[in-house]
Amino acid sequence: MGTFVQLVVDGLSTGSVYAAIALAIVLVHQATGLINFAQGGMAVLAVYIAWWLTTKDVPLILAILVSIAFSIAFGAVVERFLMRRFERGDPDTAVVVTIGLLTLITGVAGWLWTYNNQQFPSLFSLDTVNFLGVSVSQRSLGTTAVIIVVMVLLQALFVGTKLGLALRAVANNPESAAFSGLPVGRLLMVGWGLAAALGAVAGALVAPQLTLTPGMLDNALVYALAAVILGGLTSPVGVVVAAWLIGVLENLAAVYVSFIGYDLKVAVPFILIFVVLIVRPQGLFGRKTVVRV
């Protein structure tokens, strides 16, 4: 029983990281209608910058904050100078552009900092605390807590501020938003910047565990996409719940289903998707969209 609870808590912690990247993907999709496959790559670049700063004796927390600031700027620049040209066109082309961006960012990281593994310091210690009779690492608890705080902040931004209202307006209907005088372009840049910052937080949380390489978040991106499909692209809450579900299920499957084990647990979300798709094609929480010609 102790192992079970521990697996669940650890699953929630890794699930939180997938949730952060999945939320970033949903944020961009809500604003622009496209899936950013470079989301993980952008996050890795941010982690590399934080890591590079720590090797220059910058305190870890400051380095992470700088990397988040960099991400906001980078996301905005990518939107303005790369994606804007493709946003209203063929979505397939736009997706290929984000895949090109992923290749480019991976290439830049590999070129600047080699493809070797780097050790990224952790914000939280690996010491365990006793929690309802099971020992859980502070890292697991800390990761989950940070992501929950970020989600609450994000929710507050969207519901409680003028900026959030404007962002939602652009997401719902860019044309109407423009008619009512909203600076749609600038808001899209903000959306991309926020998404990139979210990725940077997730990257910094997961990097100590995975060790830093240019392809570090490739798998996490896959999990995040799985969470997006499962949760439904229109529902941020659904995406987070799905990410937690995936994190917990893959952890349990790795231990209790002997064929799956640790190397094949990446298959778990897709088996889940397979089952869900047969029953509910719009995702667990998504709304069915009706297309009019």
Place this chain on the structure above:
Amino acid sequence: MARAVDTSPSSSLRQNPWLRRAVPLLVVVVLAVLPLVLTENTNDTLARIGVFAVAVLGLNVVMGYTGQVSLGQIFFVGLGAYVTGYGVQQGWNVVLAFLAACLAAAVAGLVVALAAARLGGLAIAMVTIALPIVGVPLAKRLSDVTGGSQGLSARFAEAPEATGLYDDQWVLYVVLVIGGAVFLLTRALVRGKYGRAFAIVKGNEAVASSMGISPYRYKVLAFTIASLIGGISGFLYMFVIQYTSPETMSFGHSIELLAAMVIGGAGSIIGSLLGGAYYVLVPELTNQVDSSLTALLQGVILLAVLFVLPGGLASLLRRLTRGRRRSGAGSGAAAPPTTPLSTAVSGTSAEEPGKERQGHA
């Protein structure tokens, strides 16, 4: 609309009955003679280009012609290679190994598509991205069949005694025959009834439904055919490279394959050929410059092509041939159809001759 404009130059070419017969004949003769006169190294490179041109062609069926982004094509190439390798090691007849590779890839593709095509829009991309990521650990896990991380090697490419050919010549001939057949069949497919249905599904799914064309069924069909072609490419991969490992179907290769398709030209037969050439030649070139720069350069090339030449290299060729015909009118029209082939070949023949040849003198 765009499609109708795209095909117009080639259709006006086909109005000349002499050209219509002479050009394919010329191409066949050139292809028949080339392996005999080129160096071993060039033959080997051309054979590898053939392997990946077929893989890119498969991707084009689902992505270029049907508009469904697939990031999993390399998985089917790897699957085909593994099935072929396993079959050859078990002493199967080569034809049986070929059929098994096709069947395995097609069935796997069908199963994936049945689930993925239920989702609209970009979901196929999101589901297929999992294929290489699950495929690599799966290939390592099933080590009894796949040889684990060690990989699987199978040599069955020796030229038969009777032909008197060198191995590299034999390999290239086989790639040309199988690859050529796949290209011709695919060309017929995408220009026929199914190709039009694919184009309508790509254009607007709601319109397709209203015309009685089930987007779901045609997406599944396109994906299955693409997987089947991927399986054939995997067979050729094993035939030419004679070795496969989990690395064959890694995520990076999957992305490179997609980049090759876009750079060659989405929704274009010639583009598939150019894509195959890009996939094989450009990493070799960038490795010579600086191997740590390879991924960076590939990203830059992909983005640059998307910005400057959204139709890929194939659209550049089309633009060039159209321009030439406008200025040279009529008589100059003989050149265009052969340009793609000669550029693809001349790009490779510049390489220096290789080591000793193997096989029968």
